[in-house]
Amino acid sequence: MTRSNLLGALIYAALTSAVVSSLGMLLVPTISDEFHVDVSAAQWMLTVNLLVGAIATPIMGRLSDGPHKKRLLVCSLVTILLGSVVAAAAPNFIVFLIGRALQGLSYGIVSVTIALARRYLAENKVQFGISSLSVTVTTGLGVGYPLTGILADLLGFRFAFWFAALFLTTTVLVVRRIVPDGPDERAPRRTFDVPGALLIGTGLASLLVAVSEGARWGWTSPWTIGFFVTAGLDLARGASSKCAPPTR
Numbered sequence: 001m002t003r004s005n006l007l008g009a010l011i012y013a014a015l016t017s018a019v020v021s022s023l024g025m026l027l028v029p030t031i032s033d034e035f036h037v038d039v040s041a042a043q044w045m046l047t048v049n050l051l052v053g054a055i056a057t058p059i060m061g062r063l064s065d066g067p068h069k070k071r072l073l074v075c076s077l078v079t080i081l082l083g084s085v086v087a088a089a090a091p092n093f094i095v096f097l098i099g100r101a102l103q104g105l106s107y108g109i110v111s112v113t114i115a116l117a118r119r120y121l122a123e124n125k126v127q128f129g130i131s132s133l134s135v136t137v138t139t140g141l142g143v144g145y146p147l148t149g150i151l152a153d154l155l156g157f158r159f160a161f162w163f164a165a166l167f168l169t170t171t172v173l174v175v176r177r178i179v180p181d182g183p184d185e186r187a188p189r190r191t192f193d194v195p196g197a198l199l200i201g202t203g204l205a206s207l208l209v210a211v212s213e214g215a216r217w218g219w220t221s222p223w224t225i226g227f228f229v230t231a232g233l234d235l236a237r238g239a240s241s242k243c244a245p246p247t248r
Contacts, residue, residue, distance in 0.1 A: 006120055007129050009178040010113040013073065014133050016171040017109035018140020019147070020080055020164050024049060024100065026149045030157045035093035040216065042093075045100045047212050052104025054208050055201035060108030062197065064115035067183035073112045073175055076105045081168040088161035099161070110137055120180055199238030207231035 024045050032042035063072050083102025090096035110133060117129040151160040210227035217223045 005178050006180070007117065007125070007132065009174050010117055010129070011132055011136050012174055013077065013171050014110050014113045014136040015140045015143075016077075016167050017080070017106040018137045019143060019167065020084065020103055021049075021053070021106040022141050022143075023103070023148055023160060023164060027152055027157050027160070030152060031093075031096070034157065035096065037093050044097060047209070048097050049100045049104045050107075050208055050212070051205045052101045053107030054204035056105050057108040057111065058200050058204070059197050060105070061111040061115075062193075064112040069112060069116050069119065070175070070179045070182050073109070073116065073179065074172060076109060076112065077168055077172050077175065080106050080109075081165055081172065084161050084165040084168060088158045088165060103164075110134075116179060196238050199234045201238075203231045203234030203238055206234060 028039060028042045028045065031037075031045055032039045035042070060072065060076065066072075080103050083099045083105075085099070086102065087096050087099030090099055113133050114130050117133060118126055121129045148160050151163055206227045210224050210231060213227075214221075214224040
């Protein structure tokens with residue numbers, strides 16, 4: 001496959017992830033009605049998605065520097081696909097939230113596509129490729145919001161998630177066919193810092209919960225303060241965590 005095909009495949013993957021990440025914002029009232037939960041509870045379909053994204057994005061960014069870039073991209077897309085199917089077929093709100101949580105990996109896809117572009121595109125095309133991938137995110141969000149509203153209004157909210165599953169299926173097939181197989185022999189071999197990643201992930205998640213729920217709990221409530229303190233401690237400890245030296 002040519003390098004131009006590779007950039008097209010990466011843009012398609014980034015576009016898919018952007019469209020999937022835009023699902024939900026317009027559907028909160030619909031989900032509230034469909035699953036018979038109040039609006040404040042229905043908003044967790046957004047919160048849980050962002051929580052997983054906050055944890056997954058730095059981890060996926062770190063892993064994308066390693067030798068298994070394509071495997072990471074395919075596994076992430078398959079997980080998001082599974083989440084879309086679960087959300088589309090969910091019999092209750094709890095199962096629906098599980099699907100939305102799995103879809104949270106969509107926020108980390110762009111960093112993986114950028115790593116692949118930096119590694120496999122010709123040197124004079126790398127800057128253009130990375131710029132194109134960055135613009136694709138904005139384009140995908142701009143397309144995703146109205147598309148979600150139209151599909152949900154005409155065919156129901158479940159069809160919007162089935163559409164995402166179909167979109168992701170084609171993306172997995174394109175990536176498997178076009179993106180070069182690994183492992184990347186030029187990538188550094190370093191042991192993944194699991195404790196540091198967990199600390200950064202939980203710190204970001206705690207910060208997001210505090211910010212998103214602080215207005216409802218009260219900014220001086222023990223819950224809000226506790227999450228802010230937890231976020232500060234975990235982020236500080238995670239930032240000071242050291243990765244192991246490269247393996248030989």
